Amino acid sequence: MFLSEATSFGFFFLAPWLVFAPVIGLLFNIAFGGRLSEKWIGIVASLASGAAFVVSVMLAWSVAAGGGHAVSVPFAEWIHIGNLELDWTFRVDSLSTTMMLVVSGVGTLIHIYAIGYMHEDVRFKNDVGRFQRFFVFLNLFIAAMMILVSGDSYLMLFVGWEGVGLCSFLLIGFWYEMDTLARPSWANSNAAKKAFITNRIGDFGFLIAGFLMYWYLGQSFQFDHVFEAAKEVAATQPGVIVAITLCMLVGVAGKSAQIPLYIWLPDAMAGPTPVSALIHAATMVTAGVYLVTRSAELYMLVPQAQYIVAMTGAVTALFAATIAVGQYDIKKVLAYSTISQLGFMVAAVGMGAFVAGMFHLITHAFFKALLFLSAGSVILGLERGHHHAEDHKKESDDSRRRRSRETSDSKEHHEVFDPGDMRNMGGLRKTMPVTFWLYMIGTLALAGIVPFAGFWSKDEILLDASLHYPTVYWLLTIAAFLTAFYMGRQVWMVFFGEARHEAAAHAEESPKVMTVPLMVLAALSLLGGALNLPFEGFHNLGHWLEHTLLEVESLPLDLQVAGISTVLALTAIVVSWFIYGRNPLKAGQPDPLKKPLGFLFTGMENKWFVDEGYFAIIINPFKKLSQFLADVIDWRFWHDFVHDTVIAGTYNWVSNIALNDYADQKGIDAFANWLGTATQSLSATMRKVQNGFVRSYALSVLLGVVLIVGYLILK
Amino acid sequence: MVPVNYYIILSAVLFTIGALGVLIRRNALIIFMSVELMLNAANLAIVAFSSVIKSFSGQIFVFFVIAVAAAEVAVGLALIVEIFKSKHSIDVDQMSGLKG
């Protein structure tokens, strides 16, 4: 697909509005948000994001109408130094429009949901003024993500890459001065830092890949140029392409949370739930998958790198799934689930099944966003119930006190309550029915039950794996089993049984502004499979992406693979019902899996101690090294010794002792003083000549005469 | 005839004696007299030379010298008398008011 004919037919000229509609929205909210009500702040932000969605639709239609060719829309000249020319150009083709539609579509729904969510959240955390800032950051994120997916070069992709990293930092650390339970703490800001730093390590890999690309593949970052040059270089120096693709894999591991850089994503749950949904489920984390898909031509040249990518994805998928089984926080389960599903996607694109990967990306965006937002609804419901329960308790305490005239201990009212802990939930399907049904739809989609969207996309990946990479196939299959298991566990623990805490007993349903977007997402999760059904004539996404990706293998449905995965999923759900659903957990009771699995469960609970390992092996030695460098080398040696003792001391010695004492005082001063005293003593001596006796004066005269006469003689 | 050198040497000796008197003696009057001696020595030399060159100028000069010496002595002695009136002594060592 070579460069454009910028057609006059189509709406390609609208491309810059993808970025600038959200930018205008955020600038408006910065300037005027203080004077607007919350409703209007949210409306402005959602309209900005919606405008981006509308533009994406029009761009997609234009691509379709134009026969699927890629179109470049030059926008601005950026760096022009000598021979180096780097410009900001928009690339509108089938792949980028797909991403644009997902990001802006799901993003807009989440904006609308966030109006309702943040309205309650800022009140639970006692900072109503921060509402405005949230929507500014959300729009900024949409703008950055748009830059990422619409760029026509790796450079613009990286600009957007960095931008979404920044927004991730800003939004994870939104409540920067507290922890998830609203206690003053460094926890949230640490989580934000962790995300940023881990992402940075991934960015380092991306940069190295970028430099290699520029150096070896034609002095350009633009996709077309790079891919052209890659074909020639692959013949002569395949190692270069391997290096580039593996360095890009490091970037993917950072952004899309693969092993070993996935550690930030669970901690990122410290951010508000809409953030978790938008950034850490639907859009930002998929940037890595997009990157690999875009670089399909590079990866197809080096099968060795492809294998490594696929294995990374598969191992991550299984690893994260095991951790998800042992988590108690509702969002953490979903976070590890995201990592696992990302593993699926990365494995897919690693294997060369780009369409399957993109398909799973799209469906995952639908149902994971649905799940996260529903989880947010659950959490808020528990918070509302907690406050209700406290009010009741206060009333009954007051009346009790009035009756018995006792003084009560007010400490009991301020217990630390974690609304996200599943052990505090239970029986919520009665108190929050809408959320319950929405959550069910999301769960079934994620577990991969026919006919939900997740089934079709996951199945395609498994099919491709079974044909080409058997190891990957088995790893992914086990991960799929575990996925269904932990989702089942979650559903039984949260919605069934009896409430294990009074907050759950008093939980309330969420308002329409939150539930309506969820219903849209639920519909998409149900029907999204239609995007790429594995039947002849229904490979819509495949055909669509074929315009960009060249090689697309469209496979028909394989009943064996589909059957195995469906049976496994159903089995997992039944097993989870046996453990968690039949005898629902009571308050204070430990997890039923704890005793049978023993140390395995402890490992799963504690995320296999990976964070602790990183701290011990990398972070603490690094801190010690930097403390050593700072304290010993910099302060004690360089500053104290070299500066103060040696340099300053020498200087002081020179100026005070050498110059001041010796040269100045003993030398020059002494000389000047000596002149004075010498003159005084000389004059004192000379004064004796004036003794007042005339006779001696006369003697002097005679002396003079004698001398003169003597001189005359000698002359 | 006597060579003029002899007169000059005599004059020099007289002059020196006069100078010694000025320097050694502490009596103001003696000092004054020594000064007169010196003047006389000079007069002698002048007259000796005037005789050699056969001119009157020397004699006339000496005439004036004598006149001036007389005037000087008058005034000088008046001064010494004055000093004696205030210090009651003519020891020149007592007149050391210029001591610095």
Place this chain on the structure above:
Amino acid sequence: MTLELVTFLVLALIAIATALGMLLSRNAVYSALFLVLNFTTVAVFYLLLGAPFIAMAQVTVYAGAIMVLFLFVIMLLGAEAIPRTQVLPWQKPVAITLAVILVVEAAYLLVTKARPVGGVLPPGTEANTMENLQQLGETLFTQYLLPFEVTSILLLVAMVGAIVLVRKEKGVQR
């Protein structure tokens, strides 16, 4: 040794002796009298040198008036009492040394560098017996008239000065 030379030597000795006498005498009156003798000797020298007028003037003015004046003042002031304490102990030796050096230098100069040539005319020679006085007077009142007049003024001033100096403030004369 001609008579003139002997005369000269004798007179010279007398002159020097009297001068020394004046110098070394403890009594001021003796010193004055020695000086009178010295002046008289010098007057004789003048005669020998053919300056009779000057000789007379010497005797009259110097030996006659000036020394008399000195003697008056010596009598007036009772000048014998001079205390013995020496304030400048080094004065005498240094002075004597310097005086001797001076004489030696003068002699040396005379002998080597400044050699005046010629002899003094003896008295009675033709050149000496000219109408000495007449000539002297003429020269004095014609060629040296101005110095003469000035000298007279000088004498006047000296007189007036001497009187003024000894006068008391209130005009009361002692």
